[in-house]
Amino acid sequence: MDEKNVEKALPPNTHTHIAQAPSPNNGYTGDRPHAGGGGDLTMMSGNGEAAARLEEMGYKQELQRNLGMVSVLGLSFAIMAVPFGTSTTLNIALTDGGPVTILYGWIFVSLVSLAIAASLAEICSVFPTSGGVYYWSAMLSTPKYSAFSSYLTGWLGTVGNWTVTASITFGGSQLILAAATLYHEDYVPTAWQTVLVYWAALLGSLLINIFFARHLDKLNTICLYWTGASIIITLLAMADTRNSGEFAFSHFDASPSGWPSAWAWFVGLLQAAYTLTGYGMVAALCEEVKEPAHQVPRAMVLSVVAAAITGLVYLLPINFVLPDITPLLEVASLQPMPLLYKTVTRSAGAALGLLFLILGIWVFATIGSLTAASRCTWAFSRDGGIPASGWWKVVNPRFGIPINSLILSTVVCALLGLIYLGSSAAFNAFTGVATICLGCSYAFPVLCSLLRRRHMVAKAPFSLGKAGFVINIITVVWISFSIILFCMPTAIPVTPTSMNYASVVFAGFSTIAAVWYAVNARKHYHGPTGSAVRVNGST
DSSP: OOHHHHHHHSOTTOOGGGGSOOOTTOOOOSSSOOTTOSSOGGGOOTHHHHHHHHHHTTOOOOSOOOBOHHHHHHHHHHHHOHHHHHHHTHHHHHHTBTHHHHHHHHHHHHHHHHHHHHHHHHHHHHSOSTTTHHHHHHHHSOGGGHHHHHHHHHHHHHHHHHHHHHHHHHHHHHHHHHHGGGTOTTOOOOHHHHHHHHHHHHHHHHHHHHHTGGGHHHHHHHHHHHHHHHHHHHHHHTOSOOSOHHHHHHOOBOTTTOSOHHHHHHHTTHHHHHHTTGGGGGGGGGGGBSSHHHHHHHHHHHHHHHHHHHHHHHHHHHHHHOOOHHHHHTOTTSOOHHHHHHHHHTOHHHHHHHHHHHHHHHHHHHHHHHHHHHHHHHHHHHTTOSTTHHHHTOOOTTTSSOHHHHHHHHHHHHHHGGGGGTOTTHHHHHHHHHHHHHHHHHHHHHHHHHHTTTGGGTTOSSOOGGGHHHHHHHHHHHHHHHHHHTTSOSSSSOOTTTOOTHHHHHHHHHHHHHHHIIIIIHHHOOOGGGSSSOTTSOO
């Protein structure tokens, strides 16, 4: 792609070299001051090269680059939290098909997620910034629609990050209270008890993110080992198989859902789709990674591969030991996994031990998801995309992290928890909104790239090559279909308590975004090129 075409492709005031993939010789141009101070950037590597590249994209280096690929891989893996995610959403798959939905739904969504992750990784390798999807949309759109594309994608991505954090934290809170039923079968957690545990978990995650920020990379690495050990122990505990291979691989019963069989299978995909969403969130940590153009894209793709394998190893034994589904679906907490463990192991103590391993994974996931959500909020605020952005974009000088954005993300998630006081289907609403919003935010930059014949990623360090068009099309088509799919209730007929409120929550956030755009953002929001550190070097 020649320089003239690149200039036409970019938003106003954007240097042409931003659209080109960085190379080892892509040095500092000298037209802006180095945020870190000192040194010839053309001779620097590692953190210096990453900081120089960040300045080319219009931002100062404000966060410490102390993460490597394993840390990012661990964070992505922690957010997806396969054993935890598939356990807390097990009732969805059991309602909509059972073993066939659990197993083949996971395989199908894993393949599609791999295509999405690869599409995002390619773009991320060209634009490795914490702005992530909203920055990519701005760069890949035409100048006329750059700001609006960025604003729309930014809100979708931010809301998606918030609701993923809410759903992970909320699901674990339900699971904690469900553990009490192992010893007290008549105990039914109240809505207020669930919300209070949820708020306590959010507060704990906030404090860890603030006071142990320097150790988050170690926590993410530990998560990989904890998950592996948890799966091995779970397999050993459930080794006494009960069901036939025919049942585990081919039993399908959609009668609890009330939906036609084919449609029930698709609705049941929410279990896998919700679990496999976190890989794109790690783009928000690009400015804390030493070599983001290479390490973050690899971590995105490898985390999906690792999650896919992990899911198969964890879910297949569940199909073999799955007891009668009816009692599992009648659990008041909507979390059947504790009862499943107790039924299989014939011991409340053993079930509690297995549940402890899953809750350990939940702790890592809660911390990691709030980390990603806060960085996403901070990055979008840095460009004025959120009301009162001047407050949320501040990086605390003592801790070196955006504490205000951490607090905002925590408060938003805490307020979302109030939905549960009015509907027991709140968790399904969170999972649905998270999947829809993140999916849309992933699809939009990929669609922009497709519409422009993938010229902007032609020289990407992480290139999909000739397969790029097909992979990108799969990404856009699946996400478009999933928007409709995951607004559906998991079962019919629909009641006020079983209603899928994903569309309501989605509409609520959309209204806030639209009002803010009409009142303020359309006049003042200019997208990434309107950053506090502009591309032309002015402040």
